[in-house]
Structures are given as C-alpha cells and as structure tokens.
Amino acid sequence: MRSRLFDWFNAVFLIGLGLITVLPLLYVLAGSFASESEIASRHFFLWPEKFVTTTYDYIFGTDTFVRALMVTVVVTAVGTAIQVMLTLTMAYPLSKSYLPGRTLVLNLVIFTLVFTGGMIPLYLVVRDLGLLDSYWALVLPLAINPFYLIIVKTFFQALPEALEEAARIDGANDLQVFLRIVLPLSKPIIATFSLFYAVAIWNDYMSPLLYISDSHKWTLQMLVRQLTAPEADSANALEALQGYAFPEQGVKFAIIVIATVPILLFYPFLQKHFAKGVLIGSVKE
Incomplete structure (x- = not known):
C-alpha cells in the first residue's frame, strides 16, 4: 500500500x-x-476562439525579423561546427597520456571551471581583438566549454587502443587515425555536444547585447529581448510595415514561438544519441 x-x-x-x-x-x-x-x-486560454495569422504575416513581412532569423541560423550553424571541431581536436590529444605537458594543460582547463575573468575582462579582450560588432564575437570567446572538453576527453580515453595501433601498423598517421578511426566511433558524443553547443548559441542573447551595437546584426534572441523588455518600443524595434496595425502582444508571442520551435524540432533527431553520448563520456571503464 x-x-x-x-x-x-x-x-x-x-x-x-x-x-x-x-x-x-x-x-x-x-x-x-x-x-x-x-x-x-482573455487572461489565459489554450485555444483561440478564431485562428488568425496576422501576426505571422506581419513579422515575416519585416526586414528586421527575417534578417535576425537568418543571422541566428547562420551563426548557430557556423558556431556549432567551429566549437565542436575545436573541442574534438583539443580533447583527442589530451586523452593520450604520453602527450608532453598534458597534466599542465588539463589543470589549466579545470582551473577555468572554477575561476573565470568575468564579464568586463571578457569584453575588454573582445574589444582589443577587434571583434566588436562582428559575428565572430558571438562564437569565438566561448568556443570551447571546459566541462564538455573533459567529458569528450574521457570518451576518447575509453576507446580501445588496439584500433588505433592497428591503423598505425597499416601506415596511418595521427591525423588519419583521428579522422578515419576515432571520429566514426564518436558519433554519439558528437551528436550530443553538437546539440548542447547549438542550443547555447541559439538561445544566447547576452553576447549580442554586449558586443553587437548595430541593429542590422541582431540575432533572433536579441530581437526577442528588445521586443519583450518593459521599456521596449516594439513597433520601432521591428520596423512596422505601412498598412498594418501593430499587433504588439501577438508579435511577442509569435517571435517567442519561432525562437523556440526550431530547437524543439531539432532535438528528436539527436535524442537517440543524447543519453548514450553523455553516459559514455562520463565514466571511464
């Protein structure tokens, strides 16, 4: 009972x-x-009395929204590819115990998990590198997540050494072993952290808020922030079209939906790799 x-x-x-x-x-x-x-x-409802698409017609008819959507898609795709590539290429050598200076580098990586410079030093670094108002400022400053790096490194350590040794006996060098042996065996971990990185870039609004002052380079999340902030002038932020009455609340709802749905649709394709990838990389057998 x-x-x-x-x-x-x-x-x-x-x-x-x-x-x-x-x-x-x-x-x-x-x-x-x-x-x-x-x-x-109506203060709360789950089904509208009458379905209308006026809001979606409005936002897809504005240059600002379409441009922000395309910027977000491109930055997410390029940023995810760069971050996954850098994480894999750094984690693989660190998984080898014979790498000179391996312990020092790992200690430095672990140090960044506990201590960070903070917002102002990071901004100064981005400024001094000339990345302000650049799309690279949305990708490069946090290109490698140290926590993800450690998990991927542990995953590589769990791969059988015999496979790599057999490839080297056949004449393969380190790069060929990595590309032809290690990466094909790493699909679960690659899919998992591709999703993690993509979600982080797609949902990031702090980086555009700090580094992007040109409204023509706004991402979708930055546009959502501008429209939903209490002091926001939504009509001006979205460049209202002539001949349309501005649907203020509907615009906020529609843009939130569009900013959320792509990630929700993307996740099921990687779900089968998700749990497996994290668990494989979490514990070394």
Whole structure:
C-alpha cells in the first residue's frame, strides 16, 4: 500500500510539474494565433476562439525579423561546427597520456571551471581583438566549454587502443587515425555536444547585447529581448510595415514561438544519441 501511494504521489507530482512547464508554452502558442482583442480580453486560454495569422504575416513581412532569423541560423550553424571541431581536436590529444605537458594543460582547463575573468575582462579582450560588432564575437570567446572538453576527453580515453595501433601498423598517421578511426566511433558524443553547443548559441542573447551595437546584426534572441523588455518600443524595434496595425502582444508571442520551435524540432533527431553520448563520456571503464 505504501509503495502504491508513493507511486501515485510521484505521478501526480510529475504531472503537475509537467503542466506548470507546458501550459505557459501552450498559452504563448495559442496567443500567437489569436487576435489582439482576444489576447486583451482573455487572461489565459489554450485555444483561440478564431485562428488568425496576422501576426505571422506581419513579422515575416519585416526586414528586421527575417534578417535576425537568418543571422541566428547562420551563426548557430557556423558556431556549432567551429566549437565542436575545436573541442574534438583539443580533447583527442589530451586523452593520450604520453602527450608532453598534458597534466599542465588539463589543470589549466579545470582551473577555468572554477575561476573565470568575468564579464568586463571578457569584453575588454573582445574589444582589443577587434571583434566588436562582428559575428565572430558571438562564437569565438566561448568556443570551447571546459566541462564538455573533459567529458569528450574521457570518451576518447575509453576507446580501445588496439584500433588505433592497428591503423598505425597499416601506415596511418595521427591525423588519419583521428579522422578515419576515432571520429566514426564518436558519433554519439558528437551528436550530443553538437546539440548542447547549438542550443547555447541559439538561445544566447547576452553576447549580442554586449558586443553587437548595430541593429542590422541582431540575432533572433536579441530581437526577442528588445521586443519583450518593459521599456521596449516594439513597433520601432521591428520596423512596422505601412498598412498594418501593430499587433504588439501577438508579435511577442509569435517571435517567442519561432525562437523556440526550431530547437524543439531539432532535438528528436539527436535524442537517440543524447543519453548514450553523455553516459559514455562520463565514466571511464
């Protein structure tokens, strides 16, 4: 009886927690397809009385939104590729015990997990490198996550040494071993951390806020921030089209939906690798 009560309590608690998480998202989704008058008159709803696409027609008809969406897609794709490549190419040599200076480098990596310079020193570094108002400022300053690096390194250490030795006997050099032997065996870990890096870049608004002053280089998250901030002038931020009444609340809902849905759609394709990749890289057997 106690076990059943405990199971029922867990089920009710998890369902309630799930509803708390999902209901606001459903409200935002429903609000993006509702009229401004309905949003103003109904405080909460999960299904609009009448589906309208005025908001989406409005935002997709503005140059600012389309440009911000394309900037975010390109920065996410390029940034994820660079970050994954740098993480893999640094983790692989560090997984070899015979690498000179390996312990020192690992200690420096671990040091950055505990201590960071902070926002102002990082800004000064970006400024002195001439990266302000550059898309590279959104990718390079945090190109390698030290926590991810350690997990990937541990994953490489768990790979059988016999495979690499056999490849070297056949005449392969270190680069060929890495490209032809190690990377094909690392698909789960690559898929996992590609997702981690992509989500981080896609959702990042602090970097554009700090380093990008040109509104023509805004990312989607920066545009969302400008539209939803209490002091924001949403119509001016989005360059309202002539002939349209500005749907202020609907625009906020629709842009939040568009900023969220791509990651939600991308995740299922990597889900099968997700748990496996993290667990494989977490513990060395």
